[in-house]
Amino acid sequence: MIEKFENLTVPGPTITPITKPFWDAVARKEFILQKCCECGEWVFYPRSHCPHCWSDQLEWKPASGEGTLKTWSIVHRPGHPGWAEVTPYVLGIVELEEGPSMLTHLLVDSDQKLKIGQPLKVKYIKCNDVWLPFFESKE
Numbered sequence: 073m074i075e076k077f078e079n080l081t082v083p084g085p086t087i088t089p090i091t092k093p094f095w096d097a098v099a100r101k102e103f104i105l106q107k108c109c110e111c112g113e114w115v116f117y118p119r120s121h122c123p124h125c126w127s128d129q130l131e132w133k134p135a136s137g138e139g140t141l142k143t144w145s146i147v148h149r150p151g152h153p154g155w156a157e158v159t160p161y162v163l164g165i166v167e168l169e170e171g172p173s174m175l176t177h178l179l180v181d182s183d184q185k186l187k188i189g190q191p192l193k194v195k196y197i198k199c200n201d202v203w204l205p206f207f208e209s210k211e
């Protein structure tokens with residue numbers, strides 16, 4: 073399963089000064105999220121301001137890398153030709169344990185039975201030279 077993703081030549085994430093800490097952590101196989109110093113809410117995707125209280129006091133904190141499956145879609149026609157050789161693949165929205173949701177690849181077969189609320193955990197895969205966070209079943 074992992075092997076089919078490792079040799080892909082796919083475009084990496086667009087890294088900005090705001091998102092760089094997240095992607096640097098992924099490359100170290102660490103899962104971090106922003107947390108608001110004012111209201112205490114966790115934030116994902118990375119931003120300059122808290123979407124809950126508009127504070128600009130966001131700190132990067134270690135996070136669990138675990139969550140549950142909120143929904144998913146099986147992709148047969150990829151948005152970029154680099155992903156074509158691994159179709160069909162599964163994209164999911166994971167509700168992270170800390171609260172925010174994250175769109176991500178699911179490390180499952182496209183015909184595997186998936187369930188809303190299914191426990192998932194992060195799994196890091198280096199696609200060509202870019203480390204990406206996938207999620208796999210926790211059990």
Ligand SMILES: [Zn+2]
Pocket residue numbers: 108109110111112113122123124125126127
């Ligand atoms: Zn806040």
